[in-house]
Amino acid sequence: MTLPFSPINAATDSPLYRQIYLRIRQSIADGVLRPGDRVPSVRGLASELNLARGTVESAYQLLIDEGYLIARGPAGTVVSPQIRLPEPAGQAIVVPETVPSLTHTGLMPLPLEMGLPALDVFPGKVWNRLAASEMRQSGLYDLIYPDPQGYPPLRAAIAGYLGVSRGVACSPDQVFICAGYRASLGLICHSVLRHGDTCWFEDPGYLIARRFLNQAGMKLQPVPVDQDGLDVEAGIKMAANARFAVVTPSHQSPLGVSLSLPRRHALLDWARAGDRWIIEDDYDGEFRYRGRPLPALKSLDTAGSGSVLYTGTFSKVLAPGLRLSYLVVPQEQVVRFAETAGRMQNQCPRLLQATLARFIEEGYFARHIRKMRSIYAERRAALADALSAALEPRVQLHLQAGGMHLLAMLENGSDDGAIAMRARSLGLSIQALSTWYAEATSRRGLLIGFTNITSTQEASALSRTLASAFRPGA
Structure with a gap:
């Protein structure tokens, strides 16, 4: 079809590809282009507008990436059939065909969104096969309330994985499966913390954790972060008697620095001296592009009864829509945390847990991590x-x-x-x-x-x- 293009204005600051992009997007929003309509070929539109093919290709690629258009090979490029136009016509709502809604907002992610794994390489075929196998084998056990601590085979698989890849020595009974990172924080708050407890919090630090702890009634003490990570000396000067600290030592969120070894020891010494807790958020420690992944802070927590509560999530390494995270607690705290987990009843669906357990046990998870690093x-x-x-x-x-x-x-x-x-x-x-x-x-x-x-x-x-x-x- 022919699009109602006015002449492209090369004298403006707006790039030519972007002018094309905006006009096609507006044509979709106005209903000029309807879901399923074919748009002009790159060659044809470039000839019509007297532009280089690369300029038109850039505009089309951006529209494809955002889900407005779908390339169908010899059949041409069409407006996504999944677009919903609001009434009255306005900005189109895009629901691409191939990517599920996996962001924490329930909306499709925009380009360059941080904290989101590569959705296009999620191992869907393997995952679906394992899930189908679990469904065929399901029985009475799947109809009762799930274990509040988590599916035992998954806890065992995670314990084995952490021992090899992150240097965290733990038994399966120390592992708790939670419905996302905030659920892990909630379990910690209800188990060992009290309303009004003071917390060292990295500044800058992870926004979601900051908001959650504020809402939970904790008193946050911002502690500066430099090239060596959390400044432990500054934290002691600001709030020496804080009850706990929340840190991202492997890859500080958001600056990306690692907590140095001297500061790791200083942080552990501070915690042990006052019966305090360290919440280690190892959200993307697997992804390191120079050298081997750093051992977790938890791997150094070997003295006494342990001070580090280690949290990890599959939202960053697989998909956030799974809503699966885990928490590793010291052996002496297992009973307390298990009682709290039983009261909270925050279990995850057994099917997802069982599928993930097999995904790890059969070696797919380790291969996926290696592939994603590359x-x-x-x-x-x-x-x-x-x-x-x-x-x-x-x-x-x-x-x-x-x-x-x-x-x-x-x-x-x-x-x-x-x-x-x-x-x-x-x-x-x-x-x-x-x-x-x-x-x-x-x-x-x-x-x-x-x-x-x-x-x-x-x-x-x-x-x-x-x-x-x-x-x-x-």
Whole structure:
């Protein structure tokens, strides 16, 4: 079909590919293009507009990546049949065909969203086969209330995995399966903490944990983070008698630094001296691109009865829609935590737990992690190169040894919040570093996810779109 294009204006600041992208998107929103309609070929539209094919390809690729269009090979490119148009017609709501809704908001993720695993390489065939096998074998055990501590074979599989990969020596009865990281925090709060307890909290630190603990009635003491991680000496000066600390030692969220060995020992000494707790959030410790993954802080917690409550999640390594996390507690605390878990009744569906147990036991999980490390290293490099080409010298990329997002530090005086808001209006999920600080800070930066970048072309197109967010009025 012929689209109602006005002449492309090469004199404006808006890139040509973006002008095409916005006009097609608006045509979909206005109902000019309906779900299932075929759009002009790249060659045909490039000829009609007297533009290079690469310009049109960039626009189409961005529309495909966001789910507005679907490429069907020889059948051409069509408007996604899954798009729902609100009444009255306005911004189209996109529900791509191949990716389930897996974000914590219940909405489809936007490009460059951080903290989200690569959904396009989720091992769906293997997972579905294992799940189908579990369903065929299900019996009376599946109809009763599940074990509040978690499915025993899964706890055993996790204990074995942690001992080999993270250096955490634990027995299956020390492992508790929870419905996500916040459920793990809830179990901890109800088991060993009290309303009003003071907590050392990394500044900047993980927003979801900060909000949860605030709502749980904990008193948070922001403790600064530098190139060696949490500043333990500063924490002692600020609140020496705090009851617990929440840390991300393997890959600090969001700065990406690792807690140095001297500070790990200092933190453990502080906890042991006052019967205090350390909550270790090892959310993406598996993904390290230089050297081997660092051992968990929990692996050093060998003296006495133990001070570290170790949490991990499958939301970052598999898919957040599984809602499966785990908590490892000291042996002396198993009975207390089991009693609390029984009262909370926060069990996860046995089918998901059983499927995951087999996924680990049969070696698929270890192979998936190895595969993802390689894919993420490539995607990180592609996005870093594209961002450097599009944004330097306005940003300085901080490439840490691991993680699932990039940190782009901004020039002094930049407004990272305004840039992030403009980027969101352009369809990008960018977060401002300054919002992750509890205390006032002069540091400004952008947090940019790379895990779902599938090509260098996509990385370049998204980077150019982000560059336009640096201009007020974009």
